[in-house]
Amino acid sequence: MILCITLRAQSAYHRLDSLFNNINQDGELSGAVLVMDSSKVVYERYFGYEDSQKKRKIHQPTRFELASVSKQFTAMAIMQLEHQGKLSFKDDIQKYFPRLKFKNVTIDHLLRHSSGISDFIRWDQSWFDRSKINTNDDVLSILENKLDSTEFDAGNQFSYSNTNYVLLALIVERVSNMSFKAYMQKFIFGPSRMKNTSVFSSRSPGADLQNYAQGLGYDYQTDKYISIDQLSSNSSQFTTYMDGISGPYGISSTAQDLLKWHKALNNETVLPKQQFQQALLVGYLNDGKPNFSDMGGYVGYGWMFIDSTDANKMHYHTGNWPGYQSILVREPKSERFVAVLVNKWNFIGVLPLMTAINAILNNRAVPVVAPQDIEHKISLMEYQVREITGQYSYTDSPELLYTITADQEGRIFAQLGDQPAVEVMPKSDIELFYTVIDARLKFERKESKIYKLTLFQNGQELEFLKK
DSSP: OHHHHHHHHHHHHHHHHHHHHHHTTTSOOOEEEEEEETTEEEEEEEESBSSTTSOSBOOTTOBEEOGGGGHHHHHHHHHHHHHTTSOOTTOBGGGTOTTOOOOSOBHHHHHTTOSOOOOGGGSOGGGSOTTSOOBHHHHHHHHHHHOOSOSSOTTSSOOOOHHHHHHHHHHHHHHHTSOHHHHHIIIIITTTTOTTOEEOOTTSTTOOOTTBOOOEEEETTTTEEEEGGGOGGGTTOHHHHTTBOOSSSOEEEOHHHHHHHHHHHHTTSSSOHHHHGGGGSOOBOTTSOBOBOTTSSEEOSSOEESOSSOTTOOEEEEEEETTEEEEEEEEGGGTEEEEEEEOBTTSSOHHHHHHHHHHHHTTOOOOOOOOOOOOOOOOOOHHHHHHHOEEEEETTEEEEEEEEEEOTTOOEEEEETTSOOEEEEEEETTEEEESSSSEEEEEEEETTEEEEEEEEETTEEEEEEEO
16 A cells, blocks of 8 residues: 555656656746645755746745735734634725725625725825825725725625735724734634744845845846846836835745645644634635635635535635745545645746646646747837827726827836836737736728727726727
C-alpha cells in the first residue's frame, strides 16, 4: 500500500512538472505552486524572480500579494466575532457606521456581495487624495460624504464589490478595538503559524520588501516585464494611492503559509468546523433564488463553490490585482489543496491552470495550457487615432459613457464612466486591447464612419454608440 501511494505521488509529480515545464519554456513563468492530494504534498515548485531585474529568485519564503484571496481571511475574522457573540450576520451596518445613508444593508449582504454598495475601484479617482496612500478610513469617508444610496436594494442581486470587504475590515476594528492588522496577526495568522503572512502595504514608508515578489507587467516599449507601477498603461497609478486599503486585498503570504492555513481550518484552530461550514452555505436573494455570481459559482463568506448540497464541497477563491494573480482551492473529500501565486500580470489564467491540475490529479486527459499571448501591437496614423476618439454611450444605459482619448504622442486611452483612464494598445485600426485587464475594444463603421464600440470582457459583449 505504501509503495502504491508513493508511485501515485511520483506520477502526479512528473505530470505536474511536465505541465509547468511546458508553460515555462521561455523562462518567463514567475510564481509559486503547491499541490496537495490525499493529505500529501505531491508538488511544490518556485519559478522566476521577485524583481524585474531578475536578481532575486522566488523561493519558499517569497511573499505575494494575495489580491481577492484575502477576502476569506477577512470573512474568518467576522465569523470569529459572530461565534463569540460580539456581532450578528443580520446586523444592519448602520449600527457600526451611523453616518452611512444606505438602508437595510446587513453584514451578510457584505459577505455575499449582495449589498448594492458600489465598488470603490470604479469610483471617480478625483474623490481620492492621490498624493497619499489611502486607507480604509478614506474609503469610509467617501462613502459617508459622496454616496446617498446603493445601486440596488440590498439582497436583490449579486454584484461583486470590494467596498463590502473594506466595511467588514472596519467592523472587525470597531468590534475588537484593535487595528485590522493586529487582529489578523493575533487571532488568525499567529494561531495558524503563518509566520510570513501579514496585512501589508508594499508602497508604504518603511515597508519590509525582503522576500517580497514585486508585481510585474509587460511593457511594449522595452519588450520586457517591468514593475507594474512603471507601466504607462497603468497611468492612473491607482495601485499606489489605494495600496493602504485592506480587507478586500492587502494581505501578503507564501504558498507554504497558505498550506498552514488549510491545515488550521482542518484542525479547527481558528474556528470550530460547524461554524466554518456557515461560510459554505448557499445564500438566497430577496426573490428566493440562490445568490449565484456572474463568475460562475455560489457565493459564500469569502469563498465560492459549485456544489450546493455536499457538506465537503470543493471551495475556492481567485485573486486578480495589477501585477498579481492567485488561486486557492480546498477539496476536503479528496483531501486536496492547491495554491498558485503569480507575480506577472496577465501571464497565465489561473482558472485554466487549475482545470489542468485537477485533470492530472484525477488521471484524466490534460487540456493544453499556455501562457497568454502578448497581443501584437501596431502603430496607427494620426487620422486613424482621431477617427476613434470621442465619447460612446452604452445602449442599455445611455448615461454610462466610454471615452476614448489620445495624447500628443499618439498614445490611446480608454475610460469607462468615472473609472481611471487606462492606456490601450492598437491591434488594428478598429481593434484595441488592454494590457492591465483581459479585455478588448472593437469599433464598427457605417458609411465609412465609426459609429459603434463593443467591449469584450469576461465573456460579455457591451455595445456603445458614438455620440
